[in-house]
Amino acid sequence: MSVLLALALVAADPATSEPAAPPPESAAQEEPGAVDWAKEFGVAKKVPDPVTGELPVDPYTQAPANSGATPFAGARMAEAFGGQAGIRRIVGRFVDLNIADPRIADIFKNHDMIRLRRTLFEQFCYLLDAGCTYSGRDMKSSHKGLGVTRGNMNALVENLQRAMRESKVPFAAQNRLLAKLAPMDKDVVER
Numbered sequence: 001m002s003v004l005l006a007l008a009l010v011a012a013d014p015a016t017s018e019p020a021a022p023p024p025e026s027a028a029q030e031e032p033g034a035v036d037w038a039k040e041f042g043v044a045k046k047v048p049d050p051v052t053g054e055l056p057v058d059p060y061t062q063a064p065a066n067s068g069a070t071p072f073a074g075a076r077m078a079e080a081f082g083g084q085a086g087i088r089r090i091v092g093r094f095v096d097l098n099i100a101d102p103r104i105a106d107i108f109k110n111h112d113m114i115r116l117r118r119t120l121f122e123q124f125c126y127l128l129d130a131g132c133t134y135s136g137r138d139m140k141s142s143h144k145g146l147g148v149t150r151g152n153m154n155a156l157v158e159n160l161q162r163a164m165r166e167s168k169v170p171f172a173a174q175n176r177l178l179a180k181l182a183p184m185d186k187d188v189v190e191r
């Protein structure tokens with residue numbers, strides 16, 4: 001083989017040729033007219049609050065009426081639920097049961113459970129007249145697009161009954177809270 005031919009073969013061998021250097025990381029951003037897709041589609045990453053860990057939500061008007069019902073009057077219901085400490089324990093257990101329940105767990109995936117625990121506690125505490133106000137969103141907008149069915153709603157009610165039963169809330173008081181929440185199904189159930 002002539003020296004020239006050998007050289008030409010080496011040059012053509014992809015295994016021995018040097019790979020092209022990758023473009024610098026920032027090249028796409030520097031390119032004039034490059035599109036910021038995250039911004040374009042409004043999917044900019046949400047940053048959790050450094051203190052609470054909650055993710056930001058779109059602005060809304062806060063009002064206790066967003067809780068979806070008027071509170072009980074007097075101390076009896078709050079006492080039946082063990083005051084704020086009891087309500088916090090029941091709501092915590094209720095959320096744990098929901099996110100572990102194969103019938104409805106998927107609906108809660110990718111939602112902010114830190115916020116849900118806080119707002120649900122506030123809602124129950126406010127409605128039971130246990131000394132809180134409700135600062136969350138109304139029931140219609142907070143469940144919009146979740147695709148909740150009547151069956152999902154029934155599963156959630158079962159979990160709430162279980163959480164209340166485990167905390168020894170008297171049966172009559174359990175039913176009074178359920179009766180207060182029941183009409184909210186029109187804003188929660190979508191199909």
Ligand code: HEM
Nearest residue numbers: 104107108111112119120136137142152153156181184188
């Ligand atoms: C009467 C029944 C219900 C009540 C009282 C209730 C209450 C609430 C409250 C207070 C919030 C938080 C609102 C906020 O973030 O500002 C919320 C959010 C949520 N609820 Fe319900 N809920 C009910 C039924 C259901 C059902 C049946 C499901 C599904 C099985 C469900 C799934 C969710 C989810 C996934 C969120 C988070 C939404 C988000 O992150 O944007 N809820 N609910």
